Amino acid sequence: MQSPAHGRRLDAVTGPFTPRTPRVVAARRLHRRRDRDTAGRFLAEGPQAVREALDRTDTVVELFGTPTALDRHADLAARAARADLPVSEITDEALAALTETVAPQGLVAVCRHLDVPLRTALARGPRLVAVLAGIRDPGNAGTVLRTADAAGAGVVVFAGDTVDPYNGKCVRASAGSLFHVDVVRAADPGAAVAGLRAAGLTILATTGYGDSDLDDLVDHGRLAAPTAWLFGAEAHGLPEELTAVADARVRVPLHGRAESLNLAAAAAVCLYASARALR
Amino acid sequence: MQSPAHGRRLDAVTGPFTPRTPRVVAARRLHRRRDRDTAGRFLAEGPQAVREALDRTDTVVELFGTPTALDRHADLAARAARADLPVSEITDEALAALTETVAPQGLVAVCRHLDVPLRTALARGPRLVAVLAGIRDPGNAGTVLRTADAAGAGVVVFAGDTVDPYNGKCVRASAGSLFHVDVVRAADPGAAVAGLRAAGLTILATTGYGDSDLDDLVDHGRLAAPTAWLFGAEAHGLPEELTAVADARVRVPLHGRAESLNLAAAAAVCLYASARALR
Numbered sequence: 001m002q003s004p005a006h007g008r009r010l011d012a013v014t015g016p017f018t019p020r021t022p023r024v025v026a027a028r029r030l031h032r033r034r035d036r037d038t039a040g041r042f043l044a045e046g047p048q049a050v051r052e053a054l055d056r057t058d059t060v061v062e063l064f065g066t067p068t069a070l071d072r073h074a075d076l077a078a079r080a081a082r083a084d085l086p087v088s089e090i091t092d093e094a095l096a097a098l099t100e101t102v103a104p105q106g107l108v109a110v111c112r113h114l115d116v117p118l119r120t121a122l123a124r125g126p127r128l129v130a131v132l133a134g135i136r137d138p139g140n141a142g143t144v145l146r147t148a149d150a151a152g153a154g155v156v157v158f159a160g161d162t163v164d165p166y167n168g169k170c171v172r173a174s175a176g177s178l179f180h181v182d183v184v185r186a187a188d189p190g191a192a193v194a195g196l197r198a199a200g201l202t203i204l205a206t207t208g209y210g211d212s213d214l215d216d217l218v219d220h221g222r223l224a225a226p227t228a229w230l231f232g233a234e235a236h237g238l239p240e241e242l243t244a245v246a247d248a249r250v251r252v253p254l255h256g257r258a259e260s261l262n263l264a265a266a267a268a269v270c271l272y273a274s275a276r277a278l279r
Numbered sequence: 280m281q282s283p284a285h286g287r288r289l290d291a292v293t294g295p296f297t298p299r300t301p302r303v304v305a306a307r308r309l310h311r312r313r314d315r316d317t318a319g320r321f322l323a324e325g326p327q328a329v330r331e332a333l334d335r336t337d338t339v340v341e342l343f344g345t346p347t348a349l350d351r352h353a354d355l356a357a358r359a360a361r362a363d364l365p366v367s368e369i370t371d372e373a374l375a376a377l378t379e380t381v382a383p384q385g386l387v388a389v390c391r392h393l394d395v396p397l398r399t400a401l402a403r404g405p406r407l408v409a410v411l412a413g414i415r416d417p418g419n420a421g422t423v424l425r426t427a428d429a430a431g432a433g434v435v436v437f438a439g440d441t442v443d444p445y446n447g448k449c450v451r452a453s454a455g456s457l458f459h460v461d462v463v464r465a466a467d468p469g470a471a472v473a474g475l476r477a478a479g480l481t482i483l484a485t486t487g488y489g490d491s492d493l494d495d496l497v498d499h500g501r502l503a504a505p506t507a508w509l510f511g512a513e514a515h516g517l518p519e520e521l522t523a524v525a526d527a528r529v530r531v532p533l534h535g536r537a538e539s540l541n542l543a544a545a546a547a548v549c550l551y552a553s554a555r556a557l558r
Contacts, residue, residue: 147544152534173541180536215555255431255554257459265426265547268540272548275534276494 016067016089019097024090027064027110028097033164040113042166043098046105047073049171052179053111054079059179061110062086066095069106076107100168113166114183118157118192121182122199126154128274129201129228130267132162133189133242136233141165142173143264144231149177151271152278156181157196157228159189160239189242193230201228205246206270207237208260212248214273222248223277229270234263295346295368298376303369306343306389307376312443319392321445322377325384326352328450331458332390333358338458340389341365345374348385355386379447392445393462397436397471400461401478405433407553408480408507409546411441412468412521415512420444421452422543423510428456430550431557435460436475436507438468439518468521472509480507484525485549486516487539491527493552501527502556508549513542 017024029035030043041061044053047069053060054076063080067089070077080087090098090108098108130148135141141163148156158165165171165183186192197203202225204217217223230246232238243249252266261269296303308314309322320340323332326348332339333355342359346368349356359366369377369387377387409427414420420442427435437444444450444462465471476482481504483496496502509525511517522528531540531548540548 143541143544146537147540149535150531150533150537150540150544154535175537175539175541177535177537215558218555252429252551253554254429256428256433256456258425258429258454258456260454261426261429261547262422262454262543264541264543265422265429268544268547269551272531272551275532276497279494 016091017064017094018091019094021094023088024064024094024097027108030110031100031168033167036164036166041110042113042171043168044109044111044171045099045101045107045168047076047107048176050076050107050109052176053109054083056114056179059111059114060085061112062088064088064090064094064098064108066090066092066106073107101172114179115165115185116182118184118186118195121155121184122195124154124182126182127226127278128153128271129155129157129196130271131157131159131189131192131196131228131230133159133230133238134233135162135231135263138163138167138169139173140234140263142170144267145170145174145181146177147264147268148271149180151275153271154181155184157184157186157192159186159192189239190245193228193242193245196228201226203228203230203246204270205230205238205243205249206232206252206266207243207249208251210249210251212250214250214252214270217248217250218273218277221277223274227274229267229274231263231267295370296343296373297370298373300373302367303343303373303376306387309389310379310447312446315443315445321390321392321450322447323388323390323450324378324380324386324447326355326386327455329355329386329388331455332388333362335393335458338390338393339364340391341367343367343369343373343377343387345369345371345385352386380451393458394444394464395461397463397465397474400434400463401474403433403461405461406505406557407432407550408434408436408475409550410436410438410468410471410475410507410509412438412509412517413512414441414510414542417442417446417448418452419513419542421449423546424449424453424460425456426543426547427550428459430554432550433461434463436463436465436471438465438471468518469524472521472524475507480505482507482509482525483549484509484517484522484528485511485531485545486522486528487530489528489530491529493529493531493549496527496529497552497556500556502553506553508546508553510542510546
């Protein structure tokens with residue numbers, strides 16, 4: 001049943017979907033990585049993420065929203081309906097079941113996984129790539145993804161035991177950037193690095209104990225070539241097998257008395273040094 | 280009663296302090312800002328923070344630790360005892376009452392507030408200053424404090440309704456940097472900016488809508504002079520009265536499709552651009 005005014009469907013018998021409606025139950029399972037991987041789907045919540053997802057072809061599968069949110073964001077509901085996607089009203093309880101934030105903004109889209117093979121991403125000739133190797137914290141991973149996008153990196157590789165890019169917290173921390181760049185999932189980080197090098201990218205590993213100072217690399221023009229930056233977990237850094245094969249092991253200079261930078265800050269400094277050199 | 284082997288005191292009658300021991304009850308109150316401000320004290324948890332606090336004169340007031348932690352970090356317990364500070368054993372329950380993390384590492388120091396007047400900080404001639412104006416998230420504030428320290432900023436100003444620098448989450452996110460730089464609390468951000476300018480610092484306000492591109496400032500050598508950077512809250516940015524009086528309103532260039540950077544990343548890029556220019 002279709003309401004032309006808002007382009008949304010309602011179950012004529014039961015009204016808005018509840019947490020027990022089968023479609024909501026199925027979507028809710030996507031909070032779990034195993035179920036995301038099986039279905040090849042994930043959840044994007046809030047109007048900003050839904051808009052970015054709708055901007056991509058073939059990404060949104062269906063849209064859920066509270067009546068209030070579907071009214072407030074009638075443009076998004078109409079776009080989804082024009083694309084022949086199911087748009088369903090849900091109760092506040094169903095919204096709470098589908099979202100993870102304290103103040104969800106009423107809209108949740110079920111989306112198809114959008115990662116591409118490394119080969120496909122490299123065929124587009126990216127000049128700046130970020131590789132997340134072993135980053136388990138989804139907020140950190142999403143923040144680095146957002147920063148990489150801002151710095152102009154066309155490809156972000158989630159390698160090895162890095163968090164799943166479709167983890168809800170990662171999706172939110174990316175602030176839409178998940179939908180902007182080519183996301184690659186690489187089970188074997190070493191193979192990914194070999195592929196990046198074969199594509200002509202310089203491989204730079206960030207580590208607090210690196211023998212190359214970032215400022216020296218800039219001074220010697222070594223960031224002016226296409227580059228893939230490797231970032232590891234804040235606590236224990238990159239695995240030795242990755243730092244060993246990199247073209248350089250790079251440390252961000254510490255001018256004061258801090259012992260280190262946090263991951264998001266170090267990634268921002270490195271990626272923006274490249275962005276400036278690649279202008 | 281003193282145990283010379285570990286330099287720690289024990290209540291001979293009751294054993295380790297419990298959550299109901301008056302000294303623990305008093306220390307626990309320091310989780311609340313009002314009580315911190317009244318007492319002029321705050322809590323620093325974990326061996327790293329305790330070590331940094333002990334490195335400063337006149338900062339630690341007393342040290343609490345579980346028997347296991349005081350054994351493992353006997354050097355810290357001994358240093359505190361040599362400085363004639365009370366070192367007290369606490370139960371695991373008292374530790375849980377005094378700490379905010381899921382896996383506290385057994386040690387908590389009661390510390391004196393360590394902020395200094397702006398005048399005092401400026402008398403040391405800092406070339407790089409970070410001003411946090413209206414940053415309410417303690418994790419963000421602590422991260423920017425850490426990044427500012429790493430970039431060589433000697434002074435970090437907590438201005439206006441920015442979170443209290445002694446908030447537990449801010450202290451932890453600063454990863455020791457709270458103890459490294461001159462921390463200033465300024466109730467009136469406008470007066471603080473006037474003081475910074477009178478000291479000869481260029482005032483640069485970061486804003487997504489700035490008319491000056493960071494790369495252009497670098498290209499024209501405008502970061503080579505002593506600089507104070509103003510950072511606002513991620514959600515709504517700096518207040519108009521501060522952007523209006525700055526020498527420039529600076530935006531970090533967005534090369535990709537991200538709409539913005541998060542605060543920690545933007546601060547890292549700006550502060551490190553200054554650090555490089557000031558080398």
